[in-house]
Amino acid sequence: MSIIITGTIATGLVTIITVIAKFTHGAWLVIVAIPLIVVLFNKIHAHYETLAQQLKLDKSDRTETKEIVTPKVIIPISGISKVVDQSVQYAKSISDDITAITIVFAEEEEQKIRDKWYKLYPDIELKIIYSPYRTILSPLLDYINKVEKETKGATITILMPQFIVKKWWHTLLHNQTAIFLRFFLILKKDIVIATLPYHLKE
Structure with a gap:
């Protein structure tokens, strides 16, 4: 367990140091792009979920037309x-x-x-x-x-x-x-x- 914690801390520190050292050399793009991509994918997923719920047809959703009105x-x-x-x-x-x-x-x-x-x-x-x-x-x-x-x-x-x-x-x-x-x-x-x-x- 201590090995995992130590490894996680070390990885985190290396990542932070690398980002700071390479920030002006393009690391900022990764920092900005990855969160934006994650947010975008979450939004797309939520859209498809909402769309599926609105289009789902249950028997209770059906309404029989009593009178056909010509347009x-x-x-x-x-x-x-x-x-x-x-x-x-x-x-x-x-x-x-x-x-x-x-x-x-x-x-x-x-x-x-x-x-x-x-x-x-x-x-x-x-x-x-x-x-x-x-x-x-x-x-x-x-x-x-x-x-x-x-x-x-x-x-x-x-x-x-x-x-x-x-x-x-x-x-x-x-x-x-x-x-x-x-x-x-x-x-x-x-x-x-x-x-x-x-x-x-x-």
Whole structure:
């Protein structure tokens, strides 16, 4: 026992002396890095433990839905195309409360897109927002936030039409607004974000 204690003390003293002697030669990095790594790993472990507890499903946690409430569907569009038409047809299959929304940068565009829309979809509301400063994301978020307050906790489905290109690098040229919109909406509790892909041939 005395040998173990003596060895421990000697090791400790050597460590302290080495740290002091080599502190400016990089020993400080080990002193700082090791505790930080230990703390980081403990935090990660605690996160996984908490996550597992929140996701664990027990029979008592299940709640049977007595009434299925159809969601309000909002379809952000930049124009009228095959991609949008596919999304509209899908939206009709899940809800009868559908609104399409588009942002225009010139007032003369409004009537043109309105006429074209109601010729194709006379039973679906089209919300047109004029954005003189050519911003898209902010008006979209403002409108969705307004609808969210009006629905008072009811589920809203944001159905985003998206075409899928064949070449991966083409992705960098398209669908950027959808990516940012999804990023800002993902944290909202009562909003479902759905993407309906339309696959291009080339």
